[in-house]
Amino acid sequence: xxxxxxxxxxxxxxxxxxxxxxxxxxxxxxxxxxxxxxxxxxxxxxxxxxxxxxxxxxxxxxxxxxxxxxxxxxxxxxxxxxxxxxxxxxxxxxxxxxxxxxxxxxxxxxxxxxxxxxxxxxxxxxxxxxxxxxxxxxxxxxxxxxxxxxxxxxxxxxxxxxxxxxxxxxxxxxxxxxxxxxxxxxxxxxxxxxxxxxxxxxxxxxxxxxxxxxxxxxxxxxxxxxxxxxxxxxxxxxxxxxxxxxxxxxxxxxxxxxxxxxxxxxxxxxxxxxxxxxxxxxxxxxxxxxxxxxxxxxxxxxxxxxxxxxxxxxxxxxxxxxxxxxxxxxxxxxxxxxxxxxxxxxxxxxxxxxxxxxxxxxxxxxxxxxxxxxxxxxxxxxxxxxxxxxxxxxxxxxxxxxxxxxxxxxxxxxx
Amino acid sequence: xxxxxxxxxxxxxxxxxxxxxxxxxxxxxxxxxxxxxxxxxxxxxxxxxxxxxxxxxxxxxxxxxxxxxxxxxxxxxxxxxxxxxxxxxxxxxxxxxxxxxxxxxxxxxxxxxxxxxxxxxxxxxxxxxxxxxxxxxxxxxxxxxxxxxxxxxxxxxxxxxxxxxxxxxxxxxxxxxxxxxxxxxxxxxxxxxxxxxxxxxxxxxxxxxxxxxxxxxxxxxxxxxxxxxxxxxxxxxxxxxxxxxxxxxxxxxxxxxxxxxxxxxxxxxxxxxxxxxxxxxxxxxxxxxxxxxxxxxxxxxxxxxxxxxxxxxxxxxxxxxxxxxxxxxxxxxxxxxxxxxxxxxxxxxxxxxxxxxxxxxxxxxxxxxxxxxxxxxxxxxxxxxxxxxxxxxxxxxxxxxxxxxxxxxxxxxxxxxxxxxxxxxxxxxxxxxxxxxxxxxxxxxxxxxxxxxxxxxxxxxxxxxxxxxxxxxxxxxxxxxxxxxxxxxxxxxxxxxxxxxxxxxxxxxxxxxxxxxxxxxxxxxxxxxxxxxxxxxxxxxxxxxxxxxxxxxxxxxxxxxxxxxxxxxxxxxxxxxxx
Numbered sequence: 005x006x007x008x009x010x011x012x013x014x015x016x017x018x019x020x021x022x023x024x025x026x027x028x029x030x031x032x033x034x035x036x037x038x039x040x041x042x043x044x045x046x047x048x049x050x051x052x053x054x055x056x057x058x059x060x061x062x063x064x065x066x067x068x069x070x071x072x073x074x075x076x077x078x079x080x081x082x083x084x085x086x087x088x089x090x091x092x093x094x095x096x097x098x099x100x101x102x103x104x105x106x107x108x109x110x111x112x113x114x115x116x117x118x119x120x121x122x123x124x125x126x127x128x129x130x131x132x133x134x135x136x137x138x139x140x141x142x143x144x145x146x147x148x149x150x151x152x153x154x155x156x157x158x159x160x161x162x163x164x165x166x167x168x169x170x171x172x173x174x175x176x177x178x179x180x181x182x183x184x185x186x187x188x189x190x191x192x193x194x195x196x197x198x199x200x201x202x203x204x205x206x207x208x209x210x211x212x213x214x215x216x217x218x219x220x221x222x223x224x225x226x227x228x229x230x231x232x233x234x235x236x237x238x239x240x241x242x243x244x245x246x247x248x249x250x251x252x253x254x255x256x257x258x259x260x261x262x263x264x265x266x267x268x269x270x271x272x273x274x275x276x277x278x279x280x281x282x283x284x285x286x287x288x289x290x291x292x293x294x295x296x297x298x299x300x301x302x303x304x305x306x307x308x309x310x311x312x313x314x315x316x317x318x319x320x321x322x323x324x325x326x327x328x329x330x331x332x333x334x335x336x337x338x339x340x341x342x343x344x345x346x347x348x349x350x351x352x353x354x355x356x357x358x359x360x361x362x363x364x365x366x367x368x369x370x371x372x373x374x375x376x377x378x379x380x381x382x383x384x385x386x387x388x389x390x391x392x393x394x395x396x397x398x399x400x401x402x403x404x405x406x407x408x409x410x411x412x413x414x415x416x417x418x419x
Numbered sequence: 420x421x422x423x424x425x426x427x428x429x430x431x432x433x434x435x436x437x438x439x440x441x442x443x444x445x446x447x448x449x450x451x452x453x454x455x456x457x458x459x460x461x462x463x464x465x466x467x468x469x470x471x472x473x474x475x476x477x478x479x480x481x482x483x484x485x486x487x488x489x490x491x492x493x494x495x496x497x498x499x500x501x502x503x504x505x506x507x508x509x510x511x512x513x514x515x516x517x518x519x520x521x522x523x524x525x526x527x528x529x530x531x532x533x534x535x536x537x538x539x540x541x542x543x544x545x546x547x548x549x550x551x552x553x554x555x556x557x558x559x560x561x562x563x564x565x566x567x568x569x570x571x572x573x574x575x576x577x578x579x580x581x582x583x584x585x586x587x588x589x590x591x592x593x594x595x596x597x598x599x600x601x602x603x604x605x606x607x608x609x610x611x612x613x614x615x616x617x618x619x620x621x622x623x624x625x626x627x628x629x630x631x632x633x634x635x636x637x638x639x640x641x642x643x644x645x646x647x648x649x650x651x652x653x654x655x656x657x658x659x660x661x662x663x664x665x666x667x668x669x670x671x672x673x674x675x676x677x678x679x680x681x682x683x684x685x686x687x688x689x690x691x692x693x694x695x696x697x698x699x700x701x702x703x704x705x706x707x708x709x710x711x712x713x714x715x716x717x718x719x720x721x722x723x724x725x726x727x728x729x730x731x732x733x734x735x736x737x738x739x740x741x742x743x744x745x746x747x748x749x750x751x752x753x754x755x756x757x758x759x760x761x762x763x764x765x766x767x768x769x770x771x772x773x774x775x776x777x778x779x780x781x782x783x784x785x786x787x788x789x790x791x792x793x794x795x796x797x798x799x800x801x802x803x804x805x806x807x808x809x810x811x812x813x814x815x816x817x818x819x820x821x822x823x824x825x826x827x828x829x830x831x832x833x834x835x836x837x838x839x840x841x842x843x844x845x846x847x848x849x850x851x852x853x854x855x856x857x858x859x860x861x862x863x864x865x866x867x868x869x870x871x872x873x874x875x876x877x878x879x880x881x882x883x884x885x886x887x888x889x890x891x892x893x894x895x896x897x898x899x900x901x902x903x904x905x906x907x908x909x910x911x912x913x914x915x916x917x918x919x920x921x922x923x924x925x926x927x928x929x930x931x932x933x934x935x936x937x938x939x940x941x942x943x944x945x946x947x948x949x950x951x952x953x954x955x956x957x958x959x960x961x962x963x964x965x966x967x968x969x970x971x972x973x974x975x976x977x978x979x980x981x982x983x984x985x986x987x988x989x990x991x992x993x994x995x996x997x998x
Contacts (some may be wrong), residue, residue: 016882056783064791085470113523116784137785146468146782154919161911207854207916207924211861211931218865218905222872225901256875259817263871264864266813268804271860272803282795283458283853283923284802291861316709 015251021126025247028308030084035185035305049195053105054202055137056142061116063106064099065123065134074099075127079104081127088115109142151206155213159183162217170228174313179220182306186216186297193293204283208290208315215264215291216298219257220306226253228308235319238326243311250307261299268292428949430451432942433956434831441838453837455846456852456926459796461789462515465526467779469508478508486510494522503848505925510779523784532681532770533657535674535738539634541642543671545663594658615951616932633726634673650735664845673736674730678715683708685983687770689763690753698763699755707748717746733769754756758790799856806860810867818874820959820966832866832941836934843933851930854923858930865909865931866938870946872905873898877950885989895947901959902942909935947969 014020024031056063067075080096084088088111095107106123116138124131162183163176170176190209194201226249234245268291275284314320445451457464468479469486487502487510494500500514500522512526554669634642638660647664657677664671666678683853685705704712719727743753756764787795798963807829815822843849876898880890917925952960959966959982 005966016879036445045435066790113781113784115525133790134787134789138781138783140468140782142780143466143468143782150920150924155917157919158912158915161915162908165907165911203923204854204857207920207927210916210920210924211912211927214909214931217908217912218868221905221908222768222901225904229897252879253875256871257873259871262813263810263867264861266809267803267860267863270806271802272811272855273805274798283799284719284795287857288928289855340749350644 005401015254021247021251023247024250024303025243025308025311028304028312030303031247031308033300039188039192041187042189042195045195046193050202050305051191051195052198053144055198055204056139057148058145058203059110059139059141061108061111061119061136061138063108063120063123063128063134063136065104065106066129067102067104068129069126070103072100072102075104075313078126079123082122083108083119085120086115086122088118112136113404147203147206151210154210155187158210158213166217166221166224170207170224172228172395174310175224175228178306178310178313179217179224180311182220182298182301183213184218185301186212188292190290192295199289200286204281204284204286205290208287209294211291212294212298215295215344218300219260219298219302221248222260223257223302223307225309226250227310238323238330239281241327242314242320244327246311246314250303254303257299257303261295263297265292285294325393427951429833430944430948433568434940438831438834438838441835441842445587445838445841448842449844450845453840453851454849455792455796456850456855457513457792458785458798458853459792459851461787461792461924462513463784464514465512465523465781466505466783467510467526468782469510469777470780478777480504480507482845483508483510484718486777486779488646490526494526502852502990506919509782517590523781528779532954533677533732534679534715535677535730535732536629536715537725538630538660538673539639539642539729540670540672540725540728540740541984542804543669544668545645549812570575571803581967624632628676629678629715629722630726631718631722638673642671648751661732661735661812663732663737666733670737672730672740676730677732678729679704679708679712680962681770683711684749684770684993686768687921689758689760689767691760697755698758698760700763700767700770702752702754704750704752712750712752713746713748715750716743717748719743720745731766738769739766781960795853797851799860803860803863808861808986810863814867814870820963821870821950822876824953825867825944827949828870828941828946829866832934832937835937835941839937841931850926851913851924851931852926855926855930858927861932862931862934862938865906865935866941868903869906869938869942872901873942873946873950876901887954891951894948897945899947905938907940908934922947 015022020113023314033109065080067078076096076098080094089108097105097107099105104123106119108119111119116136120134120136124134155202159180163180163184166176167173167177187209190212193199194205199205214354227246230245230249230252231242233240234240240248271288272292275282275286275288280296315324455469467490469483483504487504490510490512491500491502493861494502494512494514494542498513502510502512505511510524528972537796642662645662647668655678659676661674662671665676683704683706687700689698690701695735709909711912715729719729721727724742725740727743728740731738739754739756741756758766811822811826811829818825840849840851842996843850872894877890877894880894881887885893916928917932920928957963963969
């Protein structure tokens with residue numbers, strides 16, 4: 005417990021840092037493989053659409069005595085004998101120990117009544133106890149159309165909202181890609197495992213969209229905060245700052261996902277365990293998969309992708325170059341000063357400055373004794389940007405560390 | 420940013436007042452429980468979808484509203500049914516109780532009603548009798564009017580009004596074929612009728628087109644091959660001839676173009692004329708229908724059967740095809756036949772309310788027994804309780820004392836949600852369905868997540884070297900932006916889902932949207948003020964080991980958390996990693 009807290013702390017300060025962004029190729033590869041499997045599964049195996057999509061009638065009847073399993077043949081015969089099905093065969097299965105389910109092609113109202121009577125008679129239960137649901141053949145198509153329409157409208161709106169909020173189209177795009185990634189994988193899992201796709205599943209998948217974005221928005225919010233005035237400094241690149249953001253929000257992401265998954269797990273448990281098939285199970289299954297995938301994608305896909313897009317910007321490329329040069333310079337210096345290196349790391353002001361010579365023009369001027377500064381001119385922009393921390397840091401470290409806020413820019417500028 | 424002085428008590432008071440108002444409203448309305456959907460209390464729900472069809476124009480909200488009104492009238496008499504529109508083209512009829520096949524049929528068959536002339540009729544070459552000569556059959560075997568009723572005194576109350584020949588509209592071959600047909604060949608109830616036969620070849624004045632020649636040879640040939648299953652609503656154009664069957668599927672017809680449309684029927688009622696034993700259906704036409712019917716009946720009554728028969732076609736199926744027994748010029752007709760009261764009433768209802776302005780398709784019918792309904796409700800509640808308990812446990816586990824904030828906030832949110840659901844049920848007709856319950860449960864996660872965002876931010880601020888009391892404020896400023904951004908995405912999802920979807924999805928989206936809104940309210944007026952207050956206590960303010968703000972775990976010196984009690988206020992020397 006306390007260890008978990010401590011890990012959270014270390015992640016926050018950057019003391020412990022998982023290189024999410026740096027290893028993006030690996031994540032992309034993993035996701036690509038999973039996506040190929042998912043899409044392949046959908047193409048090859050297809051989705052098992054429930055009766056709501058195919059059209060038909062679905063009767064559910066309690067079995068008064070004996071086991072549901074034993075009642076199946078009798079029910080099948082009873083339904084077939086009504087003759088309402090023509091040449092079609094009913095699909096009779098058991099739900100749990102004491103329910104029978106009969107699925108037939110679409111029937112007219114009168115024929116539904118006939119079939120229902122036959123089932124009731126066979127099972128010796130009241131007709132009123134037999135639940136049924138009859139779905140017209142075109143209803144499923146309508147549901148699908150509406151779902152696709154919702155998806156499209158939602159995606160467009162969400163791109164707009166994210167863009168408005170972050171003022172950064174790259175974030176919209178990355179968030180969206182992550183979103184599609186989640187939906188594709190969720191659907192793929194359905195195809196792979198052969199879960200029934202019901203309207204409740206569709207609700208679940210659509211809800212995943214919200215969740216996935218919610219998660220992404222929170223991470224991006226931190227990314228934005230960390231990179232607000234990054235281009236005026238040269239201490240770390242966009243990717244590094246973004247990676248720190250992911251690390252800093254990691255505990256939150258995990259907590260959020262756990263908290264989101266817990267109630268869903270509750271529904272899943274009750275839906276699948278206590279009620280058998282139905283809305284609750286279908287819904288929660290989709291949500292469960294989707295939320296898990298959504299958390300993965302906001303960490304491993306959305307942010308790395310954002311970094312890839314960002315690093316293409318000239319300003320960010322220039323920044324990367326500066327950071328590289330500075331680090332090369334620092335490395336050269338520490339190599340030159342030989343055993344002085346460790347001393348520098350240990351936190352003397354001079355050492356710290358030596359490690360990050362170009363961070364601030366003013367600092368530069370103040371400590372102007374060193375000539376190792378490869379680029380004084382690089383300290384363009386706001387001279388006060390990213391003031392130096394006096395806390396120890398290692399010069400060659402590629403992962404940025406976080407300084408106490410009190411040493412950074414005043415809060416009021418925080419936008 | 421963080422300059423506004425926090426007024427925690429004031430916010431809490433606002434919330435308390437809001438809750439009290441809610442409870443007060445519930446008390447005045449006498450509503451303490453949410454309105455449950457049919458899937459939770461048992462019942463039958465029918466979803467109708469408007470389909471565009473030939474010659475009917477676009478599906479407009481007005482037409483849909485009109486259709487709802489008609490359906491409401493139609494089912495209203497039978498049970499306490501609710502008829503509502505959904506989206507742009509759906510009508511949902513919900514009836515408590517299961518096994519109401521009658522209602523399903525009634526609602527399902529609410530389509531357009533048309534009167535067409537019968538050009539030819541033939542029995543469906545079904546199992547029983549293989550009728551040999553098709554040519555004959557239309558005329559004879561099919562007509563089978565009930566001699567009993569036909570000839571009798573057809574005056575009725577209608578007759579008095581109608582100036583023209585004695586009796587208005589005539590009766591009935593198997594209106595609802597109750598009695599065995601007993602095909603008596605020549606019906607001729609009215610003396611006048613069949614005589615003049617095909618006298619006037621082209622009676623084609625105005626818009627009414629009555630055929631005097633019957634079905635063409637091609638049509639007869641087509642009729643031979645026609646099977647009842649071949650009928651497709653899409654091809655049903657009222658301006659053209661129609662091949663179809665009666666509702667029982669025993670007789671097939673070639674019908675002429677529609678002469679009178681259902682919308683031209685003003686009223687229809689079942690009546691039992693004095694001194695008679697048989698029920699009949701009185702019919703009143705309006706507008707253009709009146710003159711069209713007058714013209715058609717004037718011409719048709721002189722023709723031979725089946726040309727003198729008017730098929731009443733509902734949703735493409737022939738409901739009844741009475742013989743015209745005289746010109747009906749005043750728009751008042753009556754249909755006689757061997758009707759029982761039920762049959763007469765049903766036919767009258769069909770005539771009166773069958774005249775929907777749109778064509779509908781029964782997209783979904785679901786009947787849920789009360790047993791299953793209450794099982795589902797229990798299941799939903801249990802799922803909710805489990806979910807809630809897990810979230811609470813986890814919150815205490817991870818956030819220790821702050822878990823209390825989570826629990827209290829969730830409780831407050833729960834109270835608000837419950838009140839909203841009840842009140843919305845009362846005022847806006849919001850019904851809680853299983854999908855809605857799922858939405859509420861899922862929202863527990865979303866609501867709790869707001870706290871996670873805030874708490875994590877709070878701890879970050881503390882790690883950054885702020886005192887707890889400052890962190891509560893600065894952390895809030897940042898957390899609330901994140902919370903708002905994230906919640907607006909959720910809300911957006913809910914709104915889009917609600918606006919564009921049908922059925923179950925809507926209940927879910929509604930619940931999700933509602934709880935997201937309530938989450939925002941709770942976080943602002945409850946959670947945040949509560950944290951502000953708690954930060955003033957020693958337990959939290961000084962970072963008790965179980966407060967969730969234990970400084971050692973956050974990696975900051977204790978004195979920094981609560982500077983009040985510490986003398987060294989310098990944050991300089993105490994960076995987290997300080998050597």
